[in-house]
Amino acid sequence: MTLLADLLSTVFERRYRQPARYLRNDRPLEELAGDLVGSAGETSGLALAQDILSGFEDLNDEDKLVFFRTVAGRLNIDPEKVRTALDAYEKNPCKASYRDFMTASEPRRQELFRRLNRVPGATGTLVNMRADLLRLGDKDPELDALDLDLRHLFASWFNRGFLVLRPINWESPAHILEKIIAYEAVHAIHSWDDLRRRLEPADRRCFAFFHPSMPDEPLIFVEVALTKGIANSIQSLLAEDREAHPAEDADTAVFYSISNCQAGLANISFGNSLIKQVASDLAAELGGLKTFVTLSPIPGLTRWLEREGVEWHAAAPEEMKATAAHYLLNAKSRGTRPFDPVARFHLGNGAIIHAVHPDADTSDKGRAQSGGTMVNYLYDLAKVAQNHEKFATTQEVMAADAVKSLARSAALQQTSKGNADA
Incomplete structure (x- = not known):
């Protein structure tokens, strides 16, 4: 049974890796990142995530900075939505209003990194990605905020437990x-x-x-x-x-x-x-x-x-x-x-x-x-x-x-x- 399970797992991994290669269309990684955050399908999401991770490793430093800055800007919080959600929660503190506030106050780029991390072996790649961010960011306020998002996620993923x-x-x-x-x-x-x-x-x-x-x-x-x-x-x-x-x-x-x-x-x-x-x-x-x-x-x-x-x-x-x-x-x-x-x-x-x-x-x-x-x-x-x-x-x-x-x-x-x- 263990051998059969291993064989089935190998077949499945090969099957869902194929779309990742098929979907490569030389679109900018920033566009793929937007698609990944908006995707509902798990298999298509894994293919997009694999494309982004593989593509990022091939970028030069200048293009990595473009990726970081675009993700930091496009997938940031909307201050107006945060204020509106907070006002609604303050007026009527309940599960629904608190959920809306949590959704509004969390940058969408955090969800991007979570979905990237669904790819087997992606955690180490994301750690290396943050190393690039720290190396290239040079105290850019927008990139500092992006780094805080990664630190927030890593603090949970690398919890002592x-x-x-x-x-x-x-x-x-x-x-x-x-x-x-x-x-x-x-x-x-x-x-x-x-x-x-x-x-x-x-x-x-x-x-x-x-x-x-x-x-x-x-x-x-x-x-x-x-x-x-x-x-x-x-x-x-x-x-x-x-x-x-x-x-x-x-x-x-x-x-x-x-x-x-x-x-x-x-x-x-x-x-x-x-x-x-x-x-x-x-x-x-x-x-x-x-x-x-x-x-x-x-x-x-x-x-x-x-x-x-x-x-x-x-x-x-x-x-x-x-x-x-x-x-x-x-x-x-x-x-x-x-x-x-x-x-x-x-x-x-x-x-x-x-x-x-x-x-x-x-x-x-x-x-x-x-x-x-x-x-x-x-x-x-x-x-x-x-x-x-x-x-x-x-x-x-x-x-x-x-x-x-x-x-x-x-x-x-x-x-x-x-x-x-x-």
């Missing part, structure tokens, strides 16, 4: 391992041997989120080192000649690299769920684990120092350590939000700043972005919800007392230097 957490190890399929190498965004993987050192030893772990509609594409992954004590250097953590230890001996899980894989899923948050799920699973697997921390870069540090006119290149390690603590606690962007993007991410997830380490990343990239300084963010599983709520409400940066003391000493040094210069 649909994501699958999979361990990545040296036995994982080669095409997945190749993508881990390609997508690593924090500490580059230079070779297959380098990857093997991160995956094969008993005291190393890697986990990734996948979506059922994109089973061969990791969405985000985290690399973990199981250690005794808290790591304070990425070079020692990834050293070629380091000695591996039994996982059962570890008391600390160090999340040392978190990489988002899909540009088209920017601002769709997975990291929060990923870290907490992995920490919870590791705690269940290894009873000796008591501490869950990151060893994180500080990518905005030198940029902020240069913006503030601070010369950092000749700073001593302990001076950089104090300066980094001051930056993490006090440097702000857009009001009260921390300036550093990695700090915003982990603090927003309910972590606290636990410790700052100078000369922790001696790579060229590490020197350039933070003078080699790195930071541990501590995830106390019993307090992350409380810390998250406090940060979301007040934007207060939670930090260990030692980090606060470092930050105060840096602030005093800057004040003294300012007074001396005056």
Whole structure:
């Protein structure tokens, strides 16, 4: 029966793919998009959707922009219809008037993307389409609105309930391992041997989120080192000649690299769920684990120092350590939000700043972005919800007392230097 079902499915797929080829008539994709939103038939709609998706992938950047702008304009909301529907609902709030308001207030382009997503395998294509939109949009207000539509849909389609957490190890399929190498965004993987050192030893772990509609594409992954004590250097953590230890001996899980894989899923948050799920699973697997921390870069540090006119290149390690603590606690962007993007991410997830380490990343990239300084963010599983709520409400940066003391000493040094210069 399974074989028969597979054969029938194959025949059906071939039959409904034929109209897609037959319907290709070189009409602009914008016209096909209008037809798709207005079509009532499922089979004809699938053929139109396939034509649009295939045609879009063949467009150059200029024509992609034309498509985006046309869809954004022609399939936008009608403000007058929205006002009329809202007035009707306000006068008579009932199921019918609310349905009319929902229909009027939702742009028709959202329905376009839903119908495009009915094509098997279309979800990944739409993610790539949004990557093109972000790359080409250049803060165009009309295209910003189109992007918000896609973000709204993706937030539902990539809801945590649909994501699958999979361990990545040296036995994982080669095409997945190749993508881990390609997508690593924090500490580059230079070779297959380098990857093997991160995956094969008993005291190393890697986990990734996948979506059922994109089973061969990791969405985000985290690399973990199981250690005794808290790591304070990425070079020692990834050293070629380091000695591996039994996982059962570890008391600390160090999340040392978190990489988002899909540009088209920017601002769709997975990291929060990923870290907490992995920490919870590791705690269940290894009873000796008591501490869950990151060893994180500080990518905005030198940029902020240069913006503030601070010369950092000749700073001593302990001076950089104090300066980094001051930056993490006090440097702000857009009001009260921390300036550093990695700090915003982990603090927003309910972590606290636990410790700052100078000369922790001696790579060229590490020197350039933070003078080699790195930071541990501590995830106390019993307090992350409380810390998250406090940060979301007040934007207060939670930090260990030692980090606060470092930050105060840096602030005093800057004040003294300012007074001396005056």
